[in-house]
Amino acid sequence: MRGSEDHVIDVGALLEKVETAAPIDAVEAVAAALGEMVDARAVTLLVAPSSRTCRPSTTEPG
Amino acid sequence: MIVPVTDRGDAIGVIELLLPRFPSDKEVADVRSAAHALAYVVIAARRHTDVFEWGQRSTPFALAAEIQRRLLPASYTCEAGQFTLAGWLEPASSVGGDTFDYTLDRDSLQLSITDAVGHQVPAALLATLLVGSLRNGRRKGLDLAEQARYANDSLAENSAPGQFVTGQLMRVDLHTGIAQIVNAGHVLPLRLRAGRVEEIDLRVEAPFGVLPGKSFDVQPFPLEPGDRIVFLTDGMQERNAVDLDVATALADSADLHPREVVHALGAAVLHETGGDLRDDATMICLDWYGGPPRGRTTEQGADPDLASAPA
Incomplete structure (x- = not known):
């Protein structure tokens, strides 16, 4: 199980993924790596709304 | 998960x-x-x-709202060792020109809340001028009185007669804990101390832009460790939100994180107006812990001691 290893997050590798990706894909790259840590079937980022009159929206990384 | x-x-x-x-x-x-x-x-x-x-919006912004949004700080919440603050702006359907701002340096916390006269793009442009002059003065190293005077004169010089902005500028010295404030025609702040909500009595001066060359008084602000201070704009208190009892709402939300307090107040004003705000409703909630400048306790980006229990 990957999650049972020490220091699962490799910051250098993570930043490399972020910088390699296009800005619009940077979050998806991290989310995908995050999902791999726990064998997630799906990963969804919900962005907090900027006012109460806006409902939160979702992006579906990876 | x-x-x-x-x-x-x-x-x-x-x-x-x-x-x-x-x-x-x-x-x-x-x-x-x-x-x-x-x-x-x-x-x-x-x-x-x-x-x-795009992710933060479920409906398209009007031009005035787009301009106004750019005037707000990049983050609406800041947890630090000596304080936590959070701001929130609930825009009216016809944008009213409210803003809030804050900045932190090694010696001070400075914050402002402002309300430009009028609505829509003219109000947003007036707010742009005022916030720009406040930030410009602050970044030049002007003290609070000089910032107020500079903003006032900038507004008077660059806007049409009759245009004005109400506002409050506050500075907290992080070494002494002493706070000072300028009040330019603005709604008085509220303080929650030991379970009791009170309006803080300040001298109210003319709004920014009304009297060219005017000097503003820097007034002492009574701030003690444990205080929760809430700054508002009049959209929280007048017109069709008149039935909202902000003081009661504040007392009822005493256990919440400042971020949750401003969300709760925003939700309350929307509820009170049936979702039809006639004026922007803006607020800043400052929890002052006092003590010397220091780091904070944090776990994954938030102070666990400040977090509310799961709903």
Whole structure:
């Protein structure tokens, strides 16, 4: 199980993924790596709304 | 599993993972750390793309709202060792020109809340002029009185007669804990101390832009460790929100994080107006802990001692 290893997050590798990706894909790259840590079937980022009159929206990384 | 994506108490979002099994404690801890890193990735990435702005909106912004949004600080919440603050702006359907702002340096916390006269693009442009002059003065190293005078004169010189902005500028010395304030025609702040809500009595001077060359009084602000201070604009208190009892709402939300307090007040004013705000409703909630400048306790981007219990 990957999650049972020490220091699962490799910051250098993570930043490399972020910088390699296009800005619009940077979050998806991290989310995908995050999902791999726990064998997630799906990963969804919900962005907090900027006012109460806006409902939160979702992006579906990876 | 749902994990917060947070930086300094600023709730950027949450990440939801569909897992094939119940996660171990170690996996939960790792994912929380990764979600914290994700907060920084979002902060960096949104400088290059509109995709996160899209994510924060469910309806298109009017031009005035677009201008107004750019006047607000990059983060609406800041947790620090000596304080936590959060701001919130609930825009009216006809944008009213409200703003809030804050900045922190080694010696002081400075914050402002302002309300430009009028509505829509003219109000947003007037607010742009006022906020720009406040930031310009602040970044030139002007003290509070000089910032107020500079903003007042900038407004008077660059806007049409009859245009004005109400506002409050506050500075807290982080070494002494002494706070000072300028009040330019603005709604008085509220203080929650020992379970009791009171309006703080300040001398109210002319709004910015009315009297060219005017000097503003820098008034002492009574601030003690444990105080919760709430700054408002009049959209919280007048017109069709008149029935909202802000003081009661504040007392009822005493146990909440400042971020949750401003959300609760925003929700309350929307409820009171049936979702039809006639004026912007804006607020800043400052929890002052006092003591010397120091770091804070944090876990994955938020202070666990400040977090509310799960709903």
